[in-house]
Amino acid sequence: MAARNELGRHGEQLAAAYLQAEGMTIIERNWRCRYGEIDIIAEDGPNLVVVEVKTRSSSSHGTALESVRPAKLARLRVLAARWLAGQPRVFAGVRVDVIALERFAGDFSLRHVRGAS
């Protein structure tokens, strides 16, 4: 269990670094409410980006990307609305992104899907 948490946390760390390198600003990480958790909340120009980070140690049980189902994406949109409700700021738009990481030969491969639907 601990190893898995460790893997996930490491993945989120990598994802956050990647998003910053892409020119986004991280607003918050691991925001929780009673309905769930948003891994990363970021700002991409005028838009709010809600990012789901999925990390897998290998693709032997399916790939990381395909493990994110439409129901999960829908829940993220609801969570984004709840987070916004507690904010004074206004954004031009809201986007849900998925970052899929897979461990591959000691390193990680990263795939970023913008505007997942």
Added chain:
Amino acid sequence: MAVARTRSVTLVGVTGRTVEVEADVGNGMAGIHLIGLPDTALSEARERVRSAVVNSRYPWPDARITVSLFPASLPKRGSQFDLAIAVAILGAAGFVPAERVAGPFFLGELGLDGRLRPVRGVLPAVLGAAEHPEVTVVVPAANAAEAALVPDVKVVPVADLRQLVEWLRRGDDPPRHPVQDAPSPPRSAAVPTVDLADVVGQPVARRALEVCAAGNHNLWMLGPPGTGKTLLAERLPTLLPRLHLDHALEVTAIHSVAGVLPPDSPTIDRPPFVSPHHTATAAAIIGGGSTVVRPGAVSLAHRGVLFMDEAPEFPRHVLDSLRQPLESGKVTVARSAGSVTFPARFILVLAANPCPCAQPQDQSGGCQCTPTLRRRYLGRLSGPLLDRIDMKVTVARSSRRELMADRQFVETSATVAARVLLARERAAARFDGTPWRTNAEIPSSALHTRFRPSEAAMKPITTCLDSGTLSARGLDRVVRVAWTLTDLAGKDRPDEAETSAALALWLGMSG
């Protein structure tokens, strides 16, 4: 990322229509989307294709895959698109060269292990693909013999997905496959086990059967049980010649669509004999189905014999639904998915008991049926239907002496079939340059111009027309039978002898 395109065939009735299959492997959440009016069996292709690709040890693209089937408005059904979908996805993902998959047609259902399973309707599908010039069709190995019947098409049989992908990657030499050099040795050996010589005591009915076979005429046999009506009808196919190649392909295509093609014989070259039970519904007889419209008994009997035993027991609307195919040689089934036309040119043979109790009607007092009951029973065969029956014969119970006497006159099927063949050849020679091959096919217009018997010969028929016992259609049918009798007699034009005999057969007075 990439798009690959390939082709397959969908069936509308027994006609194949080209369907283009496009796959797009691109950005987005991983998953596979199938668009273009798929039915349930086709939607499940997603799971089959994925498992087949993964279990053939090819990488499944971890991306958004969109598969589209064109034309989008044409409803597509069945599992024969599996192979085309798999190949299009592998082409879009770059595992096989996209330009190699664009040309051929792909047909086949995939097993989860990547094995290629046979599908129904391969023959008409390949016929549909053959409309394109210089075409290559990839089919499951189990359907190879059926697909190879179509001329001018390069058929590539494959056993599984791996074999196919290797072939597409490697180049032009087609994959190795179990060679089927001799596709047809055993198929005809087992056919005729019944013989006309088995039926003793019904000389008139045997003669009627011969006429029936020679001219493709319809026949009604009326008589008490045990007199050999069923026996006679079952022997009709033994009198008919083998089907010509074009007819054999038509018949095989229909059976292939219905999924009733015997696996060991790729072509049906014997006239089929179809004998539906009297509980059959109109859909079973005519063809039907809610989404997939399947051919019914009339189409399965195409170029063969449709035998309806205990005809009055059939529901009336089922019997009357035969009227359209009897007249036009085809049947159109309309459903919400669209209307489909199947060929249905068959010899109709009806058999009926004179009354529901079917007891002997002689002095022994077996039959208790009232005249009203008996009239009502046979009345279920409607006038318009009987008007389309060329010959009506009564088969009576024979005494022992009659049976003994007739025994020396019985002929084998081979003897009668030789006469039938001769008569059919005479008719075919007469029809040289026309699309017709048998007397039953002569259209009314030609019957009254080129093929009108002399006035003297027409006299008995016109008398009946004047007195009202014969309808205009009945007249046409009598003349057609007269031509067949002429062919059997080896004459050039019908005389009064033939027309009166034909009239007697039509009126059912020769019993």
